[in-house]
Amino acid sequence: MIDLQYTPYIIPLISVTVISVVLALIVWPRRPGPGITPFLVLTMALAEWSLASVLELSSVDLQDKIFFSNLQYIGITGVPGAWLAFTLEYTGRERWLSRRRVALLLIEPALTLLVAFTNPSHGLFRARVTLDTTGSFNTFSSVFGPAFWAHGVYSYSLIIAGSYLLFQALLRSPRLYRSQILMLLLSSFAPWIANAVFIFGFSPPNLDLTPFAFTITVLAMGWSVYRYRFMDIVPVARETVIESMSDALLVLDRQNRIVDINPAGLHLLRQSSPSEVIGRMAGELLIGVPDLVEQYRTVMEANTEIAIPDGEKERYFSLKISPLLNRYGELTGRLIVLHEITALRLASEQIQAQNEALMATNR
Known part of the structure; x- marks a missing residue:
């Protein structure tokens, strides 16, 4: 039986989970289309990450917290690859996404999950973990190992690559699409700034702000779906038009x-x-x-x-x-x-x- 505690911090995380699922349900009928499948993967990864964060914050025991923290990495490792795949399709570069390359994108998430769940035997992901019971609710802190930092470099590389593709599209696209793309770019910055703040120790003690920042992301995506007909009107890249x-x-x-x-x-x-x-x-x-x-x-x-x-x-x-x-x-x-x-x-x-x-x- 898992002992649970209440903290108001879970409320925005539950909101992220619900909004992500709703966005996926809205976009689902629009398959197939440019960016639809990776967008669905992205929203489901965000939902899983946020829900696992709720469980991690709500649990009391250290081992339960570690388990749910590891569980978050199903979503965490899925977001960068889904983001890159989405931006490639959204900007008309879907030919890059061959089966072989998609398979290569799945290798790092699989290895990261393996290392995270087997960490007690090698300490490569978390070198040390301690439970903090001094606050209003129990938290845990980690000293990260080399595997964590390798995952971070890989993830940020994919996020930056995808954002660069969107920035290129922003400069080239007609006005109709610029609001869509600008909203996407802005929505992508918030969680990764929050993640950097957490990794380098500037966030509240033992509290990862990244899933909270996804509140901004999913709200921006929701507004794009409603206001800018996001995923209904998708820009066609210059390369696609000219080549065909x-x-x-x-x-x-x-x-x-x-x-x-x-x-x-x-x-x-x-x-x-x-x-x-x-x-x-x-x-x-x-x-x-x-x-x-x-x-x-x-x-x-x-x-x-x-x-x-x-x-x-x-x-x-x-x-x-x-x-x-x-x-x-x-x-x-x-x-x-x-x-x-x-x-x-x-x-x-x-x-x-x-x-x-x-x-x-x-x-």
Whole structure:
């Protein structure tokens, strides 16, 4: 039988648990979608962490406290990987999440749990544990071992990586998504600042503020779901859009060097890798159409049709050229988009020929 004690500190932790579960239930029907699965894992990890914290604070005996503290690490070790996976999917980088890499992300949590629960035999996670009965409720303090610090470095690395991806998305995304992303970033800072405060001994004695700070996180996420339609409207990364375009896209700098190109552009230029193209002059790769290269060498804006030789035939494209400006309005290069209209052009010529033949017959 576990002896329990009451402390008002469990109230915000119970709130975090309930709100996390409610958020998961709200988002669950929206599967499948970018970020949905890792978001569900994240909310469930937060719920488990908070609930185990409630049990740890409520228990009286040292061994019970250690057990529930270890139990928290099911959620604690799940949060960093889920956060990184969520930010990867949310920002359109889900291709990085191969099965092999997801499996690698699970290794550290499994090892940490193993070391935490077997700590009495080696002391690598907690070198020393003592029960403090001097306050209004029993707490316990730990002198952390090397395995704890290794877990901390790993966790913070994943959190920082995920936050960096969101920060990049914040700078690039349209206004519609910025409030979502900013809320996510702010909500992620609170618990990790609280965790650092606890680890380095600046929190109230023997009280980990991290799960309490998740109150801010889940409230911010809840507000995002309600106010900004979070997980309904998810930004699509520039890379995803450009890589999947059927139109050839080339970005030239002011010296007409190619600085970016999509797969359709590589196919048009008969190149297999961006490394074969980036940094080269556009004219070097369009040697079959020197007149076109010369004609549009300095054109900043255009919307026309062109023909490009393809063996004994010709391929037809709509050509659109747009200037690229920096934040100060200065010209930095040009965007060239080529949309193939060969089939449309040939069909139009065929219809025109049929109409002319019909008119000749009726004369």
